[in-house]
Amino acid sequence: MSENGSSSELLRVESLSTWFDTQKGVLRAVDGVDFEIAQGGTLAVVGESGSGKSVTALSVMRLVERPGRIHPASHIWFEGRDLARLGERELGKVRGNDIAMIFQEPMTSLNPVFTVGEQIAEAVRLHQRLGRKDALGRAVEMMRLVGIPSAERRVKDYPHQLSGGMRQRAMIAMALSSDPKLLIADEPTTALDVTVQAQILELMKELRERLGMAILLITHDLGVVAEMVDEVAVMYAGRIVERGPVSEIFSSPQHPYTEALLDSIPLLGMRYSKPLKAIRGVVPNPLDWPPGCRFAPRCDYFFDKCVAYDPPLLSVPPQESACWLCEDGRRIPRTDQVLA
């Protein structure tokens, strides 16, 4: 992940578990997750609905609300401090300062009764000692930075007067106003049209290069992962089943779930004469995860051991895969379309 070794580590999440107490029992949404991001690094947590990817992001920010709770054995190391053990006040200083977050639907995060400029200026003033007027000037600068045209005019607009793409830009401007070391982006382009998504993805890439911040991207879209980040962690049923460099994982996935997921997506130029890979069945119930490997009931390769024992992340350099097939090293690489 990092070119300079562990010294450049920014965030290290250890045994993160986030459970929800429900009337039907304990819902283990995130159930023992480990990952790390280097300073200036990029990691995507990818998964389908119910995999626990969004709860993972919220947990890092300690934004999980009741009935959810982060298990006491969890650690969220950020620059040497364990966010899992920080008091609310200390936490407030980290949040929105060193770590900023953007969401899928900016409308829910922007206040409809204040202008966009006022809100960005407010965010600026939280981190810098600036007067109201100077903060507003800084807001215009931030809006220019994220490519909002005629920012001087737009600064007086209310959120509903902006298009979806422009609102997402405004939210990025707000998030970046504190010059964060880590930006958590939870499905930042899912609600956008594909040509606007392309704008926002390019914008985030260029801003990252310019500002040197790390990005934790949460997404369901493997295409977005390939275009945005260097490292990926694939989540299934509350666990990370495979992680490592995107290039390696996409060309030679070691976990059968990753493999099936990649094969189930039609690529440009693929035609219906060749059926797509289908993963049989559905995601298991988070109130009652299956024993052993949680993917075993849907897996094409499962054998006795999969149901009996839960596979840990096994090292198959340069990636790690939680599959018993990887016990003796790498599996045979795939030969089909993704490698073409």
Place this chain on the structure above:
Amino acid sequence: MTLDLSTASAPDSRADPADVLVKARGLKKHFPVRKGIFKRQVATLQAVDGVDLDIFRGETLGLVGESGCGKSTLGRTLLRILEPTEGEIEFDGIDVNRLGARGLKAQRKHMQIVFQDSVGSLDPRMKVKDLVGEGLAIHGIERKRRNHLVLETLERVGLSAESAERYPHMFSGGQRQRIGLARALVLRPKFIVADEPVSALDVSIQSQVLNLLVELKREFNLTYLFVAHDLAVVGYISDRIAVMYLGKIVELATSDDLFARPLHPYTQALLSANPEPIPGRKHQRIVLRGDVPSPIDPPSGCRFRTRCPIAQPICAEVEPLLEDHGRSHGAACHFAGTKIPETPSVLA
């Protein structure tokens, strides 16, 4: 862009260009925009604005575009779920526009629609067998025959006989889409409009439903209009693709030809923007500026010109028509075929 030509050339389409099942000419659907307490009409939203289209019997025609381009409205207008403002629609040789209520009802048996979540929008207190059998009941099929057809169709879409007695909320998203398909299929239609049928589904479930759609088309000799925003999904399932932008078709070609030589700048941008799970795709690409303009007040001339990287003065003055550029590949652009340069930077 990676094109796998070995599989790209092999679709087993039975479509015959001489055999047109659905024909639209000069089709328009405008919506009045009303304001104030007297609901005075202040503007017109031109959702579909002059579309000529032939859908061949046995083919899947993909209709792709971004939100607000009018693709869903076009699908619904073709079925007269929405009344056209102007233009002609012919279905299997019958002038659909002239049909009265009774004639239309008889015709509906042959043309069905599946939505993104067809079942979610239906009465949650109805059992699956009643939801699926509703169309049969409307067409006066007696109960015994109805139940038989319902069970047969449920089985065909991969649902058990027990599911007939259950309620829609007891099913997952993928299963609900199967119920929606059964509901359309039970009438044994000739034509199905599939409006974003897999957009709400996780990718592993999406592939199940896409495979099923392909199987059903073969088995029941169906013709599809497949409406979606995802170019790779549309390209996978379609024999031909129509690209829509602000109420107009801007490009129309076979899927293979569209991907191999996209002629319209908008199609090129769509292809370039499509994120693909292929490592090393982190290159520069064509990034369009701005957003889609409002269909209430579309730009003059070519509607794409405000975002087009190669727009010229003529584009504001003369509206380009959908013209054939060989191999029945149509494009509506004065500079069709010009290769669009990649965008160096999105930052000012």
